[in-house]
Amino acid sequence: MAGPHHHAYVWLGSGDVLVKPGDAHRRPDHPEFRSAQVMPLACADWLLKPAGRIEVTFEEPKEAADWYVAQLGHYAGLFVGSYPPEAxxxxxxxxxxxxxxxxxxxxxxxGRFLSLNLIACSPHRERPERGCPLRWPRGGDP
Structure with a gap:
């Protein structure tokens, strides 16, 4: 995929795996990071996960925003507690x-946690060295 774009990622899982038995598996230097079915600690590290984790990719910001707002609406009935209004x-x-x-x-x-993510790619502003997961060789590493 050429040009700036955003990859969408969703993680919905037990909140326990975010904190127990620690967060090492959520860091890129951990041997299980790429296969761990949990969100990474840093947003840009989603780009180090296999391309199969991408829900959808958007080249147009409005389409990406539409997806994000639709996902919020889809999951809103599950929210526990109160949260500040979204942008x-x-x-x-x-x-x-x-x-x-x-x-x-x-x-x-x-007791679950939902994470909705639109991650900028090609390049990522804070981590420009992170390559696009869609460009990796099949089954390869970044």
Whole structure:
């Protein structure tokens, strides 16, 4: 995929795996990082996960914002507790348009945690050395 774009990632799982038995498996230098079915600690590290973890890829910021807002609506009934209001649609589009990530995390029913992520790629603003997972050789490493 050429040009700036955003990859969408969703993680919904037990909140226990985020903190127990530590977070080493959520760091790129851990041998299980690429195969760990849990969100990474740093947003840009999603780009080090296999391409199969990508839900969808967007070249247009408005389409990415539409996806993010739709996902929020889909999961909103599961949220536990109160959260500050999300940024406006226009603010999400503006942020994505300048290559920023859009990341949100919420505790949801059943002791689970939901993470919605739109990760900028080609290049990532903070980690430009992170290559696009769609460009790796099949089954290869970044």
């Amino acid at each position: 406006s649609y226009e603010e999400i589009v503006r942020a994505l348009s300048v290559g920023e990530d859009r990341v949100g995390g919420w505790w949801v029913s059943g």
